[in-house]
Amino acid sequence: MSVNNAKELSTRRVQQTKSKRSYYLKRYRIMYLMLLPALAFYATFSYYPMYGITLAFKQYMFNLGVLRSPWVGLANFQLMFQDPQFWNAFRNTIEISLGRLAFEFPVAIILALLLNELGHSKMKRVYQTVLTFPHFLSWVVFSGIMIEILGDTGIVDGILSQFGIHGFDPLVTPSVFRPLLFITDNLKEVGWGTIIYLAAIAGVNPELYEAAYVDGAGRLRQMWHVTLPGIRGTISILLIFAVGGLMNAGFDQIFNMYSGPVQPVSDILQTYVFRLAFVSGNGFDIPTAAGLFSSVIGGLLLLGANWVIKRMGQEGLF
Amino acid sequence: MATNLQRGPATVDEDREANRGKSRTTTIVINLVVMVITLLVLFPFYEVVIVSFGNNPGNLIPHIFDIANYRYIIVQSGALRAFLTSVGIVLVGTPFSLLLTILTAYPLSKKHLPGRGILTGIILFTMFFGGGLVPWYLVLKQLHLINSYGVYIIPSAINTFYVILMMTFFREFPDSLEESALIDGASDWTILTRIVLPTSMPVIATISLFYSVDRWNDWFTPILTINDTSKWSLQAFTYNLMQNVNQFTSNAQASAAASVAQSHIQILPDGLKMAVIIVGMIPIMCVYPFLQKYFAKGVMLGSIKG
Structure with missing residues (x-):
């Protein structure tokens, strides 16, 4: 097999995976839609609170809130x-x-x-x-x-x-x-x-x-x-x-x-x-x-x- | 062993089938041990019942049957409103949670879904690590969920453990059935609603029951987030009555004294506490036969195969 042939084969393979990906995205469109509410839920109630962890390194001021309270390190x-x-x-x-x-x-x-x-x-x-x-x-x-x-x-x-x-x-x-x-x-x-x-x-x-x-x-x-x-x-x-x-x-x-x-x-x-x-x-x-x-x-x-x-x-x- | 030998050779075969060397004495001893444990669990409930009907705490044999505690709890104390609030929370919250759980578990049960590993990882990670109580509370505050009915429904909408349970169940579903439906032109949505869900009733029943019991029993969310007494669930109400029982008792005594027919009745704090406990237990007892039917299945479904 020549070098050229191998190259051609690999580009074809890339194209194949690309079309495969778009095929899958289309094929599973509804599945991803189904997952949206859950992702929103976990983002809001599990991952968003993790940002609040920064409070552990801040001095909490009631009037300033989490974001603007000053950093105090450890x-x-x-x-x-x-x-x-x-x-x-x-x-x-x-x-x-x-x-x-x-x-x-x-x-x-x-x-x-x-x-x-x-x-x-x-x-x-x-x-x-x-x-x-x-x-x-x-x-x-x-x-x-x-x-x-x-x-x-x-x-x-x-x-x-x-x-x-x-x-x-x-x-x-x-x-x-x-x-x-x-x-x-x-x-x-x-x-x-x-x-x-x-x-x-x-x-x-x-x-x-x-x-x-x-x-x-x-x-x-x-x-x-x-x-x-x-x-x-x-x-x-x-x-x-x-x-x-x-x-x-x-x-x-x-x-x-x-x-x-x-x-x-x-x-x-x-x-x-x-x-x-x-x-x-x-x-x-x-x-x-x-x-x-x-x-x-x-x-x-x-x-x-x-x-x-x-x-x-x-x-x-x- | 000795008893087996005495019974002679004719019964040895029978014994092997049914008893495998189990002597009757041992069975009786084991029965007694388990019976004692069972009575230890059962006895407190007996006490609760008799005290709720006006008997003195510490009495073994009831000599009063009086419903004054229940009358006060249900009619005047505000427990009825809390009870109805709890019923509402279960009726709205369970279908909501169930829907979200199905919508999460079904796509993630598909082996070929691209990105499935990452998506599952995102969800499972929350079982290992969380922001902790204070950041969670601050998010609820920021979303204006404090002192609102929404706090009962939304922040606890999905239980990750139940998602895994349902995922495990969906994974057992034969691919061939879905593939043939796909070839016939059915969409994933149609496959889920017309084929998968109707055949998944046991797991749906199990998880609905688990969600309803969790909703009914959730006491910490309202303790943390609800100050408005009119929005209390029954658990929050019960917790509060336990903490401030003397105040409730004097209110109850005052209202009993005001009515001529009941003025001879003495209302005890313990009686009020036990009456509200019974009221909170009744719905659980109503669904308990179903729980019993399904819980073993649920435990096994989600459990690690041993």
Whole structure:
């Protein structure tokens, strides 16, 4: 083949891709039109606010707005890092998230294993119906219920009084408030949490159980050697995503349940940002900086989680 | 195991089919454990109901059945208006969100759409990184959404997770069906509305339910952006009642005392709180059977394959 020929071929190819592109644009015209509203939505409510991040490097003046407030470099971060409340909130965020990993994450797995042992019984459906319901309530409503039960005139106090413990209100007792967060979140979410595991268990090959039984494995050993390995993939993916979500320590729950006395043990970055920006009203610059700090760490953690999952050969978020 | 042996060889085969060595005692023990957990979840709701009917908090056995709390909550407190506002938000917001979600997910589910990767990336990036609370609030302010009904509908119009869910579903749709429709001269719009959507009812039902529940439960948006009490949703109303329950209680007591028929009734703050909680829970309970039918499907659709 001569040089000329090759050249001709390549120009023809370029022309082909060009016409292909215009063909595709025409072919998918309607598809692009369909996407316009979504692009406008994400531009306005996800990307446009990112420009507001500049506030983290400015001194916010109410009368000047975001655009004209003066730049101050890293001064907001310096002030923030000097605030003991910030460090407390940061440490609480990590500690509460790790606490949830330890005391909430395994509970759904255990409950799923137990529910699975009940086969297709009617009671199993009843249990699941009750256990999943609270997931669909908001934390305003569910915390209202929990406070009613646990508060100073609630039924728990009544029962404890029978045993001679008077006036014990766990909602304002720092030493028990975190366990309380874990327990109440478990009550609300554990039923929902089992669904994905139960679906994974349903996909375990029944012949494996047969084989294990023939080999003399009892119920517990079947659970341990067949069911658990069968859902190992699901468990590890959910675990990695939970680690990726470490910066979300459960704002909805804490915001609705915490109060002054337990703030030192339950104030997380999101509640800290909210208070700073909308309760104490000292301006929007430092809260923006704190929010940015949290977003960057949270985003990196989630990206890391996604990367690990893909390395494992599973399907990540993208 | 021992029980199996005692039952003799005749039942071993049967056991293998049905029980695989599962003893009845263990089943009973597991039943008991799960039952206790279930009762732990159920019991608070029982308390809520009896307290809402005028029983003292902490009572185990109800001895009063009185609807004064409900009467005050529904007729006088402003909860009815908030309830209707919430219903309106769900009725307008859900179809709006659904439409936008379909319009986003369908084109992005097409493998051959040029630029699909970039467009999907733009959307997925928002799951990893955002501007944070304050910049988001400032945008709402700039768009004059503060203190308007629009704030309930517009800023939360698309949930990226549901877009992914729907995308995953659309991707399973056989290409051949759409191609043959294309050859017959149908436009993409016709294919979507006449062929794809009618066969996607399960995923549409799932996502509509999820959006409606999210709308109904959204409490943070109004707390942050609505000061005008007449525009409160039921969640905002409930939050406010929880925070200022004493004021609500004295109002309720005053209005009960003013009416001769009810002057003997004592209204307790806990009763008012629980009554408004029940009112807020009723719509969720109404759709719960449907939620139960579809949620497992939804979880599985969007979930990572394990």
